[in-house]
Amino acid sequence: MDIKITETNGVAVAAIEGEINISTSPQLKKEMEKVANSKVVINLGKVGYVDSSGLATLVEILKKARSKGGALYLTHLSDKVRSLFEITKLDKLFGIYPDDATAIAKFK
Amino acid sequence: MSGDALQTLQFDVPSSLDEIPQATRRVFDFFSALNLNESDRFDLRLSFEEILINAMKHGNGYRREVPVRVTVSYQGRELKIAVQDQGKGFDVDRLKDPTMCDNIEAYSGRGVYLVKHLMDRLDYGPKGNTVEITKHLKN
Numbered sequence: 001m002d003i004k005i006t007e008t009n010g011v012a013v014a015a016i017e018g019e020i021n022i023s024t025s026p027q028l029k030k031e032m033e034k035v036a037n038s039k040v041v042i043n044l045g046k047v048g049y050v051d052s053s054g055l056a057t058l059v060e061i062l063k064k065a066r067s068k069g070g071a072l073y074l075t076h077l078s079d080k081v082r083s084l085f086e087i088t089k090l091d092k093l094f095g096i097y098p099d100d101a102t103a104i105a106k107f108k
Numbered sequence: 109m110s111g112d113a114l115q116t117l118q119f120d121v122p123s124s125l126d127e128i129p130q131a132t133r134r135v136f137d138f139f140s141a142l143n144l145n146e147s148d149r150f151d152l153r154l155s156f157e158e159i160l161i162n163a164m165k166h167g168n169g170y171r172r173e174v175p176v177r178v179t180v181s182y183q184g185r186e187l188k189i190a191v192q193d194q195g196k197g198f199d200v201d202r203l204k205d206p207t208m209c210d211n212i213e214a215y216s217g218r219g220v221y222l223v224k225h226l227m228d229r230l231d232y233g234p235k236g237n238t239v240e241i242t243k244h245l246k247n
Contacts, residue, residue, distance in 0.1 A: 022161055023125055051154055052219035053161075059213055080150045087225045088218050089207040 003031045011104045012037035017046040020054030028054075032061045038070025041103045045076030050084060062094060071095060073103040112184035120175035121160065123168035123193075128157055131178060135189065138180050142187070142245065151226040152187065152243060158219040159191050159239045167193020167237055185245040190238060197236025 001018035012035045020028060032040070040061065044050075050058075062072040073095040077085070085091040097103040117138045121131045135156055136149065144152070160176060168174040177192040206217040224230050229242035 021157070023128070049150070049153070051161075052158060052216075052222060055218055056215045060215065063213060080147065084154075084222060087222055089212060093212060 001027055003028065005031070005035060007037065008100075008104055009107075010037065011039040011041055011107055013041045013043060013100055013104070015043040015046070019049040020044075020047055020057065021049060021051045022053035025053045025057040029057050029060060032064075038065055038068035039107045040065050040070065040072045041075060041100055042072065043075045043100055044078070044081060047081060048078065050081050055084065055088060055090060059090070059093070071107070073097055073106060075100050075103050114181060114183045116179065116181040118177065118179045120177055121164075122172045123164040123170050123174050123176055124172040125161070125164070125170075128160060131160060132157060135178070135180050139182065139187065142182065142185075144245070148243065148245060152189070155223040155227050155241050155243075156189050156191075158223050159189075159241060162219060163191045163193035163195075163237075163239070166198065167195030169195075187243045187245065188240055190240040192233075192238040195237050197233075199236065200232050 001016065001020070001024040004015045006013050014032065014035070016028070018024060042058070058072070065072045075097050076099060077096060082091070082096070085094065085096065095103065095106060097106065117134070119134060121127050132153055160178070163176040164170055168176060174194050179190040181188045203220055204211050204217055206212065206214060206221050211217060220230070223241060227241040228244050231240045232238065
């Protein structure tokens with residue numbers, strides 16, 4: 001898994017490439033713990049596979065952002081990855097947007 | 109379908125997460141003649157890995173030397189994958205619905221729920237330490 005974190009208008013934007021599964025989730029959690037921003041966007045455009053451990057890790061990152069008064073928005077979900085959020089109803093928990101610019105604008 | 113012969117593969121997987129990619133490759137190599145589309149591959153991979161991880165974790169306690177037995181079969185367009193661990197089994201009725209308000213932010217509990225929705229059947233053996241998933245391919 002490759003994670004690139006940039007900042008735009010005070011929003012941390014993490015672009016992830018690879019899979020978010022039981023083996024890679026600890027790396028994602030560790031990298032995101034370093035992010036001080038409360039407003040976070042995770043771009044899943046290059047993530048082709050997420051398992052239940054990956055979903056759980058994203059929920060943990062969301063809860064951390066909320067605890068700081070912020071939020072976590074997700075962007076560029078593939079149809080299959082989005083279907084996992086819909087089945088588990090996590091699409092009601094996260095803000096899910098088509099692209100980073102739209103997600104960042106929602107924080108304003 | 110009745111004219112199609114039953115094809116079966118059985119192998120053991122050490123209870124260690126680093127064994128998952130190889131186990132998944134073996135399953136999909138076995139299914140290669142079926143020309144699975146990307147959507148079915150995604151659903152089958154996720155479902156297989158979820159039940160395999162559960163068997164390794166909850167059944168065998170991630171003890172590498174204690175294997176999970178994987179049995180894969182297909183007949184016509186019906187695919188089955190069964191995993192058997194060496195644990196005491198568990199009561200599937202105790203699983204909570206992860207979509208309920210009280211559980212939606214919980215860390216765990218989504219794996220089996222996803223499998224139930226992605227597969228056509230999810231069956232447990234009487235002891236609770238064998239899980240079998242069934243998928244009917246649409247095309």
